Amino acid sequence: MQQRPGVQGPPPGCPAHGNFPLYGPQFGSDPDAHYEQLRALGPSAPVDIAPEVQVELVTSYDAALYILQNPASFVRDSRRWNALNEGRVPEDSPALPMMGYRPNALFSDGAAHARLRQAVTDSLATVNELQLVRQTQQSADYLISRFSSERLGQAELMADYAQPLPLLVFNDLFGCPAEIGDRVIVGISGIFDGTPGADQVLGEALAELIDLKRRRPGADLTTRLMEHSAQLNDEEVLHQLVTLLSGGTAPLSATIGTGSALILSEDWQTGLPVEDAVTQVLWNYAPIANYAAHYPAHDVELAGRVVRANDPVLISFAAANTDPRLAEHREQLSAKAHLAFGAGPHACPAKDPAFLIAVTAVESLLNRLPDIEVRVPFKDLSWIPAPWSRSLVALPVRFTPRAVAPAPTKTQTPQATASSPRPAVTPAPRPAAPAAPSRPKAGLFSRFLAWTRGE
Structure with a gap:
């Protein structure tokens, strides 16, 4: 085991210097x-x-x-x-x-906690494991196709893969339509990045989602929470969704990133299953x-x-x-x-789905890019300087670029070329049509859904 250098500075708890800072x-x-x-x-x-x-x-x-x-x-x-x-x-x-x-199960006790947690655990219990694996594989395929076709055999796996993948999966689980899903991703990502107003963006998007499911229920977690016998009101449903997002996406990103780095490291024993790598992450690099x-x-x-x-x-x-x-x-x-998933009455209610998503994400990466390798030794990778989570700052990798079929394009009217017949009469120019109102740029979830439809 590599010997770590000692921590410089005053000893923790030294009265002359105050408490030990667990940040920076x-x-x-x-x-x-x-x-x-x-x-x-x-x-x-x-x-x-x-x-x-x-x-x-x-x-x-x-x-x-x-x-x-x-x-x-x-x-x-x-x-x-x-x-x-x-x-x-x-x-x-x-x-x-x-x-x-916050009025959620995480910050509640006694009967209030039992009521909210039961709604969450019962709703999660309806998630089909095979469907969850397919959702994760599809999200992985989209992200890998994107960075493996846009880059010359290099990528940064935290930003390109580990961080966006859980967001796509959770949007699917929540039953988000494209535009709401885009804002959910912007909101929750902004909260983790400290972007001003991000909490309002997320709250408004989830409120719209809840209103939509009141009118058009679906086979999704949002609807199951709303229809649960605990009879959660809209505010309670919203806060349970926020808890699932914040408690699920960032730790999953950390687990996927660290698990990928570990299994691709020079010290990893060839032949050990991905489950072993994820389990080792949960023991030695607890994402929360x-x-x-x-x-x-x-x-x-x-x-x-x-x-x-x-x-x-x-x-x-x-x-x-x-x-x-x-x-x-x-x-x-x-x-x-x-x-890593806690213990006792507040233990993570989604630990089994979370483990399954992490394993599937790492397996999908290895299957799609079998010669992928990390460009920096595991021991030299940097961790974010925050106390709350153990997550890599970046995970640079290289691989053999994969040929990707171009996206389908709409049939266009052939244009005249130097060798094509020209019209005998040039038509008079038509008055310019009024400009169509510009649409906001499609976000990550919109692009993902379009990709799944072959657009």
């Missing part, structure tokens, strides 16, 4: 080294998840599992958050979109790295440290999964014992 280029360059230093303080340690935003970060697998499985003492409703209620969290903090309350804020219902003691009631406690899924104390037991543990 220094953290992003080597998160695992930072987790090692935090473990020296015990199963949890105080960190700054964003400027002026302190949380207690749990790095121990056992402590994480205890908190995740103990909803009576650790609740999820962030309206309890002491610092936020006391005005100590900056209004423009990047932590607010991630930790602020630090999240799942819990709020103690009363003061609690964590290995001698007292955490006040309603002060946020975050789970480091990345650190818990790589806890050195697990090393001697890893062979006895189930391959699914990782915490």
Whole structure:
């Protein structure tokens, strides 16, 4: 195993220097080294998840599992958050979109959580696995056809493949028509990129989708949520859709990207199945790295440290999964014992579909481009410098260009050439027709749907 350089700077939790910052280029360059230093303080340690935003970060697998499985003492409703209620969290903090309350299953407890979660899990249970595989393969084929025909044997897989693929699949699952699907992608992508107004774009698009499904129900997740016996109102349906999008697309993109990089790396053992690569990603490179804020219902003691009631406690899924104390037991543990999908009553309800999408996406890439290779060694790839997710900044690859049949074109009226007969009389010019109103440029989902129709 390659020895990592030590983390430069003050030790975490040093009173003279404040809490350890879990963000920025220094953290992003080597998160695992930072987790090692935090473990020296015990199963949890105080960190700054964003400027002026302190949380207690749990790095121990056992402590994480205890908190995740103990909803009576650790609740999820962030309206309890002491610092936020006391005005100590900056209004423009990047932590607010991630930790602020929303009326969805993720931030609910007790009966409210049970009601919302049941609607989500029952709706997801109706997704046909074979159809999901076909949807993923079709999305993969479209994206691969696009970048393999437009580039001279090179691509950047995060932007060209791993990031857009889950968005296409989820739009299909939601039953989005083309124009609404385009705006859903613009909205959710903008939220992750910090684009102003992106949340409004997404909210308006999903509100239109819900209104459409009220009038014309379909065989899709949106309709199933709306028709569920829990009788969700339109606002609740919208927030569950946002949760599925935000909790599904970005982690899936990270898993697809890291899984592809891992299986194409020089250290990967030839012949191992793609499922092994995806499982290794979930263990060692948890796509949701630090999240799942819990709020103690009363003061609690964590290995001698007292955490006040309603002060946020975050789970480091990345650190818990790589806890050195697990090393001697890893062979006895189930391959699914990782915490990448959480645990307890708030465990990810879509973990099986998510695993299937990731495996299918990586397999499709390898099948379509059998000689694909990464242009940068795995150990030299860069990770985004954010605390919430473990995702590659870029994944440059090369491959043998594939010949792609041109898209069908409309029949055009033959034009006169130098060798073709010319009309005897030149017709008088006609007055120019009024210009047709310009249509907005088709977005990614519109282009995908047109491609599936052979247009």
